[in-house]
Amino acid sequence: MLEVRNATVKFDAADGTSVHALDNVSFNIPQDSIVVALGASGCGKSTLLNAIAGFQPLTEGEILIDGTPVSRPGGDRGVVFQKDTLLPWSSVLDNVALGLRYQGVGKSERHQRARELLKLVGLSDFESKPPYELSGGMRQRVGIARALATDPKVLLMDEPFGALDSLTRETMQQLLASVWSETRKQVFFITHSIEEALTLGTHILVMSPRPGRVVARYEAGFVRQFATTGDIGPILADPRFVALREEIRSIIHKPSHDRRAA
Numbered sequence: 202m203l204e205v206r207n208a209t210v211k212f213d214a215a216d217g218t219s220v221h222a223l224d225n226v227s228f229n230i231p232q233d234s235i236v237v238a239l240g241a242s243g244c245g246k247s248t249l250l251n252a253i254a255g256f257q258p259l260t261e262g263e264i265l266i267d268g269t270p271v272s273r274p275g276g277d278r279g280v281v282f283q284k285d286t287l288l289p290w291s292s293v294l295d296n297v298a299l300g301l302r303y304q305g306v307g308k309s310e311r312h313q314r315a316r317e318l319l320k321l322v323g324l325s326d327f328e329s330k331p332p333y334e335l336s337g338g339m340r341q342r343v344g345i346a347r348a349l350a351t352d353p354k355v356l357l358m359d360e361p362f363g364a365l366d367s368l369t370r371e372t373m374q375q376l377l378a379s380v381w382s383e384t385r386k387q388v389f390f391i392t393h394s395i396e397e398a399l400t401l402g403t404h405i406l407v408m409s410p411r412p413g414r415v416v417a418r419y420e421a422g423f424v425r426q427f428a429t430t431g432d433i434g435p436i437l438a439d440p441r442f443v444a445l446r447e448e449i450r451s452i453i454h455k456p457s458h459d460r461r462a463a
Contacts, residue, residue, distance in 0.1 A: 203230040203253065203355050203387060207262035209412075210248050222248040224412035225262070230355065230404075235381060235388040235424060237402030239395065241453060245413025246391040250359050253389060254280050266354055276304065279348030283360040285340040287332040293319065293343050294328040300351040311350075318346035321380060338369040345380065358390040362397070374400055375431050382428035395449050399423055399442055400433060407452050417452050419445060 210223040223245045230236045238246045251257035253264055255274040264271040266278070279300075287296045294315050295302075301311035319325050322342040332340055341361055348356055358377075362370045378401065381388060392398055398405050401424050407417040423436045436442055 202232070202267060203389070204265045205229070205249075205253065205262070206265070208249065208252060208259050208264060209261035210245070210252060210257060211260045221412040223252070224414050226408075226413065226415055227262075228404075228406060228415060228418075230387045230389060232387065233385045234403040235390055235401055236404045236406065237398040238389070238391045238406045238408055239393070239398040239449070239453075240408035240413065241410060242393065243411050244408040245411060246408060247359055249413065250280075250357050250389060250391055253355070254278055254357050276300065276351045277354045279351060279353035279356050281341070281344045281348045281356070281358045281361045283363050285332070285337075285344045287340060287343055287347075289331060289333050291331070292328065293324065293330050293332060293335070296332060296343055297346045297350055299347060304351065314350055315346070318349055319343075321349075321383065322346045322376060336369070337365055338373055341365070341373060342376065345377070349380075349384065349386070353386070355387045355389060358388060360392055361390075363393065370397075371433060375427065375433070377401060378424050378428040379431070381424070395446050395453070396437065398449070399445055400427060400436060405449070407449055417449070419449070421445065 205226055205228050208223055208226040211219065211221050214220050226249060238249060240246055248257055252259055255271050294312060297315035297318055298311040301314060316328065319328055322345055324339060324342055327335065332343065362373045365373060374397065390401060399421055402421055403424060405419040405421060406415045408414065409416045423442060427433060427436055
């Protein structure tokens with residue numbers, strides 16, 4: 202179980218101004234769930250993810266995994282970034298196996314695990330290729346496989362599909378739903394897209410503009426249907442999906458003074 206308790210982040214920006222990025226954010230990620238944080242640019246989504254990853258210290262509050270406080274990066278969290286961070290001089294196979302190599306796992310064992318994950322993300326035929334020969338969507342598949350290689354308790358995804366074209370993005374959403382259905386990893390995912398949040402999230406956190414606060418919470422089960430059928434069309438047309446999308450949109454676009462009053 203990942204728990205975020207009263208997380209607050211304040212820091213001094215490069216220009217000397219004080220930034221209040223997060224304010225008193227609390228939630229947990231239940232087993233077998235995908236929690237999606239959703240909000241406009243500058244609402245603190247990435248700051249929150251970086252804090253969970255151990256990259257960003259909290260000013261107040263705490264983050265715990267199975268009761269143990271998070272104070273630095275660790276193998277119990279795998280991270281997939283918006284822009285892939287693959288090593289261009291290494292093969293796809295060695296990129297996936299990188300974390301296992303740092304953990305001291307032998308070459309034969311780490312390559313076997315990497316091949317299993319490349320099969321899971323549909324890239325078995327590309328293990329010997331360098332990353333620069335792959336498309337953007339394929340590189341993100343490699344990034345997902347690499348993040349899963351160390352068998353983390355929580356998978357953190359920082360708008361991993363935001364730079365992809367719409368067709369590739371839909372394919373990657375379908376892949377994530379399938380991978381989650383098979384691995385049942387706890388996932389924390391951030392996005393600007395309401396439709397993406399509803400399609401992939403079992404739980405959705407709507408965040409306010411800076412300082413980021415959780416202003417609404419929803420539960421949705423569309424990702425289970427998506428993982429089973431692989432067809433996003435009926436989900437997007439579902440009246441429940443449409444109603445939730447419009448309700449969340451109204452919250453995100455609510456004037457700030459109305460949001461404070463609420």
